[in-house]
Amino acid sequence: MSFIKNIVQKRKTERMPDWHFKFMNIIFHVIDFIYPYIDKRVKKFGLKPGMTVVDYGCGPGRYTTRFARLVGRHGKVFAVDIHELAVEAVKEKIDKYGLTNIEAVLASGYGSRLPGTIADVVCALDMFHIIKNHTEFLAELKRITKNSGYLVIDDGHQRRSVTKASILESGHWDIIEETRDHLKCKPKYT
Numbered sequence: 001m002s003f004i005k006n007i008v009q010k011r012k013t014e015r016m017p018d019w020h021f022k023f024m025n026i027i028f029h030v031i032d033f034i035y036p037y038i039d040k041r042v043k044k045f046g047l048k049p050g051m052t053v054v055d056y057g058c059g060p061g062r063y064t065t066r067f068a069r070l071v072g073r074h075g076k077v078f079a080v081d082i083h084e085l086a087v088e089a090v091k092e093k094i095d096k097y098g099l100t101n102i103e104a105v106l107a108s109g110y111g112s113r114l115p116g117t118i119a120d121v122v123c124a125l126d127m128f129h130i131i132k133n134h135t136e137f138l139a140e141l142k143r144i145t146k147n148s149g150y151l152v153i154d155d156g157h158q159r160r161s162v163t164k165a166s167i168l169e170s171g172h173w174d175i176i177e178e179t180r181d182h183l184k185c186k187p188k189y190t
């Protein structure tokens with residue numbers, strides 16, 4: 001995994017090459033087959049029927065479909081990613097499983113193209129380590145989150161201390177809960 005980590009860190013842009021995305025997708029398939037942990041994990045995120053959830057950095061949509069099930073037909077999931085192949089993969093899942101409450105959105109830089117204060121919950125999973133400008137990124141997550149909403153973010157492939165320092169130094173979020181798996185944050189308004 002350190003081979004992949006090196007590639008991620010040396011890249012100038014956060015959009016990974018196509019081959020990397022495809023390789024990552026294969027690895028995810030293998031991991032999910034050997035260790036199917038996602039359903040158990042998402043139960044801890046507090047998602048409820050009717051919520052609007054943004055799966056930020058959705059990748060091939062492993063979490064997106066689970067979120068869609070949890071929020072139900074009165075809820076909505078926006079699957080946002082900077083990579084076209086991610087958007088394609090999510091669209092394929094929407095068609096394959098007839099999911100009507102998911103919208104796949106192609107981000108540009110740190111802009112999600114989503115309207116402001118739309119999300120009850122934003123989930124940024126296994127992707128924060130890729131982000132170079134934490135403050136700009138976290139500002140966008142805050143912009144799309146309702147005042148009453150919250151962010152679920154994990155460390156990805158970085159130390160917890162780095163994740164926490166980046167969140168707190170951004171000035172955009174307060175950490176309200178911390179588990180080994182993830183951090184929950186609420187938008188900070190001064």
Ligand SMILES: C[S@@+](CC[C@H](N)C(=O)[O-])C[C@H]1O[C@@H](n2cnc3c(N)ncnc32)[C@H](O)[C@@H]1O
Binds near residue numbers: 056059061082130
């Ligand atoms: C390691 S994958 C994780 C995918 C998914 N969250 C999961 O855990 O299965 C990281 C994803 O974040 C996306 N990403 C990286 N930088 C991004 C950005 N600035 N905006 C949106 N997505 C981004 C990548 O394209 C990639 O699909």
